[in-house]
Amino acid sequence: MQGKRGDPQEDAEGVEGPLQGFAAYLAYNKGYSEHTVRNYVSDVRQYLLYLAEREQICSPETADDYAIRGFLSNRFARNRKTSLARKLSALRCFYRFLLLEGRVGSNPAALLAMPKREQMLPNFLSVDDVFRVLDASGGDSFIRTRDRAMLELLYGSGLRVSELVGLSLKDVNVDLQVLRVWGKGRKERIVPFGDKAGQALEKYLARRKAFLARRRTEERGQRAAEDALFLNRLGGRLSTRSVARRLDGYVRGLRLPREASPHALRHSFATHLLDSGADLRTIQELLGHASLASTQRYTHVSLDRLMEVYDRVHPRAKRPKRG
Secondary structure (H helix, E strand, O other): OEOOOOOHHHHHHHHHHHHHHHHHHHHHHOOOOHHHHHHHHHHHHHHHHHHHOOOOEOOOOOOOHHHHHHHHHHHOOOOOHHHHHHHHHHHHHHHHHHHHHOOOOOOHHHHOOOOOOOOOOOOOOOHHHHHHHHHHOOOOOHHHHHHHHHHHHHHHHOOOHHHHHOOEHHHEEOOOOEEEEEOHHHOEEEEEOOHHHHHHHHHHHHHHHHHHHHHHHHOOOOOOOOOEOOEOOOOOEOOHHHHHHHHHHHHHHHOOOOOOOHHHHHHHHHHHHHHOOOOHHHHHHHHOOOOHHHHOHHHHHHHHHHHHHHHHHOOOOOOOOOO
């Protein structure tokens, strides 16, 4: 412990130094996705600012497990258990990074038990609502053909949105209707896509070719990411946030009864496969889940729907009215 609380601006500036190396460690050593890197860096930034704001300033090198408990307690009222569990995971990873750097001799975050995660059922759309969203995204412009192709792949192959925007041209085989996908931890898997997605991709690739040819002629705007499968209107690689915004626009336009994120299309993919008789192991492989436990969440969704239908239509399930 040392000194008293310093200037807030100086504290914030002092926080960013360790985070740059940590972000590089997550991306290149651990192979984490852009989304995970962003969240982990944000969590550790909160922790470092928490330490800097204490009356007795404590650095991450001298902090112990009690300091980490204090940080998590400080965030308890503002965050769900899932967020707190992620923050603890981020801190465990941060201290592993500091161990590799030789800046600490132990990992105090490893002494804390992981908060019990809330069992949340995945959000998904009905088959009819998915088809409505896909149909709404259709059109002949570059943007519309791109949107239709990317949404067809999200639903048709069960991709994570980070996997979708990470696709390059060399990862797509339209003839065989398969994708080479790089999932969490840079794990490679091959996933199929159907005829509808194949047709949407072929139409988009033709528009994409014309779009890039026009950009080369105009020679303006940001440099085209010509190896990226999905491009933004400036020619760069499409971002995860852009995909979410485009999907949200179609969902709002249709006035669907529930919100739909790109991840909801992935959940819909898994739920609809399970409802149609696919086994969990196959769905696990298609989704790229490391553990079958992650895939088993979808059985709860299907059982809930099964019981709902049973209670509604089976004559022996209906309870007589009293009165």
